[in-house]
Amino acid sequence: MQTKTAASLRVMAMGLTIFLTACGGGKSPDKPSNGAEPTVKASRIALDEDTDVRGTDADHNGIRDDIDSFIDISGETPARQAALRQLSAALHQAVTTDVAQTVALKITAGQLNLAIACMWDRFDARQAPTQVTRMEALTANTKERSRAYEAYNKAVSGMSFPLPKGNGCAQ
Structure with a gap:
């Protein structure tokens, strides 16, 4: 029964991360969650x-x-830096994905889901949403990138994707 409870908590936590990520939380990318x-x-x-x-x-x-450099000097542990890099690569993929290509959208969403799961594995529940929001802000730092990220999110809106198995971390 504990396994089912742990799985339920993880699903709720990931849902919250996705919700907070989509909403942006109204926090500056320079303010940590703690x-x-x-x-x-x-x-x-x-x-x-x-x-x-x-x-x-x-x-x-x-x-x-520039984002790679930010991660390099972040002061985070190597495991957390790996999670930040995985998320950054997935976010970069999101802003560069052709939104007319359904298969590409699904692949990108899968990579983003894995990266967010990894963030929840490597950061605590207070830090993960803030770190995700920070990386989104760094990724979508221009009008063009922001519009591309918005177009990606609009294109995947309403689609469903399986939850990642394991912690989602590539490294």
Whole structure:
């Protein structure tokens, strides 16, 4: 019975994360959920504000270089940095996915679901939604990227996706 209860709690927690992520929570990406000063503020990193939705990804790891730099100096543990990178890659995929391609949308949504599950595994229930919202804000930091992310969310609205098995973490 405890396994069923744990699974129910996880489903509720993921639903809450997705809800909070969609709503944005009204918090600044520089404010951590525990009220303490952040280790690193986004303003210390020069964010790529190019009109190109893709941005610069010199190492071709699927994450914009400015966001990669932000994660590098975040002060988080290697396991948490891996979760942030997995989420960042999935969010980057979301803003660059062709919203007319249903299969691509489903693949991207699956990657995003895994990444959010991983965030809930690596961060506590107070930190996970804030970290997800922070990474969304960094990803959609220009009008063009924000519109692309909004178009992605509109395109997947109403679709259903299976919950990830395991913790969702790629690493």
